[in-house]
Amino acid sequence: MTRPDKAKRPEPWCPVAATVDVIGGKWKPTILFYVKDKPRRFNELRRLMPEITQRMLTLQLRALEAEGIVVRTVHQTIPPHVEYHLSEHGMTLAPILDAMVAWGEAYGRRIAPAQA
Secondary structure (H helix, E strand, O other): OOOOOHOOOOOOOOOHHHHHHHHOOOOOHHHHHHHHHOOEEHHHHHOOOOOHHHHHHHHHHHHHHHOEEEEEEEEEOOOEEEEEEOOHHHHHHHHOOOOOOEEEEEEHHHHHHHOO
């Protein structure tokens, strides 16, 4: 699903810029990392990302949902709860997220001696 304001492709079109537009920013990659392997509830995401505000998490999840990357599922239980997980389309981002994890781990090992 494409947002109306993004429907027209700017020229020249850059695929990297398009990817960053959808999953870039401070919080979206982290959210995607946490929902990649299993559904997560809203408050679980808040606990995993203590620096994010409730409002910002809501905005980021809504944006990812609008792009068709994340699916919001409401479970009709007492009390009701909501889970977020990657959509089928969102799962195509898994290799990108895995590469980011691998790079981050290697970077962490590289800078660890300098911080010791």
